[in-house]
Amino acid sequence: MTQLILEQALNGLQFGLMLFLLAAGLTLVFGIMDCINLAHGSLYMVGAYFVAAAAQAADSFWIGLAVGVAGAALLGLLLELSLFRRLYRRDHLAQVLATFALILIANETVRMIWGAQPVMLNAPDALAGPLEIAGFSYPAYRLVIIAFGLAVAGLLYLLVARSRVGMWVRAGAANREMTEALGIDVQRLFTAVFVFGAALCALAGGLLGPLLAVQVGMGESVLILAFVVIIIGGIGSVRGALVGSLIVGTADTLGRALLPTLLRATLPADTASMLGPALASILIYLLMAAILFFRPQGLFPARA
């Protein structure tokens, strides 16, 4: 029983931390630059393809991951300089239209280059099995993912809460005009944040590649969850993104693992297992609705 609870808790943690990698970039771009970036999920997809292609060329997952993340950061830089810079001052509708167009362009481009079939990305052989500690065993690769997620969360905490750049970022999120008036080059700050967000996307895509599938359209489903996360956590808040991600990740895992078992007491197996995940996602959206109602600024608002 402890094995089951601990294992499911780790599963929820692993999923939540990967959501966090996506939500952190999204919340900063949305919170600081007031820019709705629907193409955030496309950066995740393109990042995963970069990692898969580089890993195949180098015949090493880790080299592939490093090269792929760097490639996605470069792509983020180009996108920011060419497109997003022009979008910040436009209204949200223009941003939604432009970034939705980016989704379509990204999906078709990937389809043209890599084809419609999923691309294979395998975890390193050393991590293909389980890790056992005192009778408890858990897939080694998932532990690595958790380690990466925690490391990024720690790094972001230091960066945002303890460094000078982080202070600028927080200031930008709280009050953009005042920050500009204090002589901070917000333009460059924005570029840096956007590129960092793109790199985190690719990291998430590359790490999840061996567990899921590197395929066209993989970004859209996860993007919706990332938006839910930042609404729950508070737009512009990295801490909020972390808490929101863990809530959503845990709810999703519990919905798939626990609810069907509970529902089976009264319902046939197929209905119970259909209802479980549905109820879990309803739970997530209910939570979002409740937060929008009682605390419209989210759990950890960035703007005071």
Next chain:
Amino acid sequence: MLRHVAAFTAALLLASSLQAADRIKVGLLSTLSGAGAGLGVDIRDGFNLAVKQLNGQLGGLPAEVIIADDQQSPDVARQMADKFLKKDKVDFMTGIVFSNIMLAVGPTVFENQTFYISANAGPSQYAGEQCNPYFFNVAWQNDNLHEAVGKYVQDKGFRKLVIVTPNYPGGKDAVAGFRRYYKGMVAEEIYTRLGQLDYAAELAQVRAIKPDALFFFLPGGMGINFVKQFVATGLSRDTQLFAPGFSADEDVIKAVGPAMMGMFNSSHWAHDMDNPENRRFVADFQKEYGRLPSLYASQGYDAARLMDAAVRDVQGKVEDKAALRKALEAKRFKSVRGEFRFNSNHYPIQNYYLRVIGKDASGRVTNKSMGTIFTNHSDAYVGQCRMK
């Protein structure tokens, strides 16, 4: 007025040219993108190979194969089928992989009196009460391969079992088929979302149950991910994996690798079957595409050859639906799986075999035939079928 007359004449000309049947049009609608794409691609390649071997003809007439991707979505599939039936006016349709898509598309195809030759999806609905003169399945009824595994698992004496399958018509057929022959305890039936790729939560449940065998039916990318993640949890030491041939064929083996070795699975066909048709098919397929064919490819290949034989039988007069139906029912071609014939519900009566994954003589990880599980086996629904 003049314009109307001209348009009318043109329409008449068009109609008369269609009746002459100077070529055979086939609408191949399959899943060619996303995690299920491997199956559709193999069906398509198998079908195309057969047409190529027949010099681009079906039944002596030039063949035109129109290919469309259903993106594993019933809505997209319905649109594509409408285009095939109304705009292209195809003589045959084939190619659908997933039963939920088959059930969504079927009614329009049958209403249009177009013959559908299924190279994969074999839903119980179309084998039983909703059986239709325009539906032929050249592969199997969905339950069949699962029944064969169920029989084997039962005979081997496994008594505590978990079943994992997607929550869709094909998945329910799988459970029904397996449990028709497996009589031991099923500790848990786990239904997952169709297209799900992360099985962490389900595998944790399996570990808590500690079954001695696990039967899973997860076609395409789902199965690839499941087996990889199953190995990663370390469950393979205590729990023996069983699957129908769908989840243990070349597409999955290629992706998962040696971790699949020793897995038993069932099929109506295997690439090492020794008959002249199969030897030619396997050799030509490898030459053409540079990989071993899967059972899906063999099914696509047989679908084309069934059409070929039937069109030849009616001497190209495919408008005579009654004659064409008789010709299809007669099945005058030699299948790569050896002998089989159609039952009264247009599903096959055939043998089912046991295969095991291991290394062949050249050191390649692949399936080996192990023996026969069922001889001349039909399906459980034929009794409910009142074929018109």
